[in-house]
Amino acid sequence: MNHELRTTNCELIYARLSDAYGDERWHWMPDVVRGPIDVIVGAVLVQHTTWTNAERALECLRSAGALDTAVLATMPFDALAALVRVSGTPSIKARRLRALAAMIEDGGGLPWLLALPLATMRTTLIATHGVGPETADAIALYAAGHRTFIIDAYTKRFARRIGIGPLDDRYETWRRFFESALPGADAALFQRYHAWIVLHGKTLCRATPRCAPCPLLDACDYGRARVVAAQTRSACVAGGATR
Ligand code: SF4
Secondary structure, three states, rough: HHHHHHHHHHHHHHEEEEEEEHOOOOOOOOOOOOOHHHHHHHHHOOOOOOOOHHHHEEEEHHHOOOOHHHHHHOOHHHHHHOOOOOOOOOOHHHHHHHHHHHHHHOOOHHHHHOOOOOOHHHEEEEEEEEOOOOHHHHHHHHHHOOOOOOOHHHHHHHHHOOOHHHHHHHHHHHHHHHHHOOOOHHHHHHHHHHHHHHHHHHHHHOOOOOOOOOHHHHHHHHHHHHHHHHHHHHHHHHHHOOO
C-alpha cells in the first residue's frame, strides 16, 4: 500500500467519522473535560473497565478532595484503594495512581509534567509503574495537547477491517503510521480523530460489527462482504419460505 493511498484513506475516514459523530460529546474533549488532572487520573482508572466506572471512581476521588497529585501520592493506600474500588482492581489502580502521582510530585508538580516536550513526557510516563504507551499518549494528547496518536484496541480493529495500517503489531509502528498518514493534522484533530474512532468502535464497528448503516461501508471491503453475505442469507430464507 503506498503512502498516497494511506493518506487519502486516513483523511477520508476522518471526514466520514466527523460527519457521523462530530456532534457527540466525548469525555476528554477540551470542551467537556474539567482539567488535566481528570485526564491523568482517568487514564489509569479506565484501564480494563468502562469509562462509566472510571468516572464514578473519579467522582469519589473528587468528593474526597483527593483529585490532586500531592494528596494521591501521600494518602493511606487502603483509603485510596477504597475510593477507586468502583473502577475495579482497586489495589492495582491505587498502586498505579500513587506511583504516577509521586513521579509528578517528585518532578515538580503538574505544571512541570505538562510543560515537558512530547518525547520526554512519553519516556517519563512510560517509565512509571502501570503506565504503558496507550495511557501515556492519552495523557500527552488530552492533558498536555501534544500531537501524538493514541493506538488502542478500537483503532486496530477498525483499521484492520477497513484495510489500513502496518503489517506488524507494534504500538510504535501503528502510532507512526497514523501520524505520517496525516502530516497536516494538529493535536486538536488527533483529539477528535481518537474520540470518533472510540465512538465508532462502540456503536457500529463492535466485536460483531453493524456494517449496513456504517458511514465507511463503501470504503470497507470487509464490511461490504458482510452485508452481501447477510443479503444472500435473507434471499435464501425468503426463497425457501415461498417454495
Ligand atoms: S463497514 Fe463494518 S467493519 Fe467496516 S468500518 Fe464499518 S462497521 Fe467496521
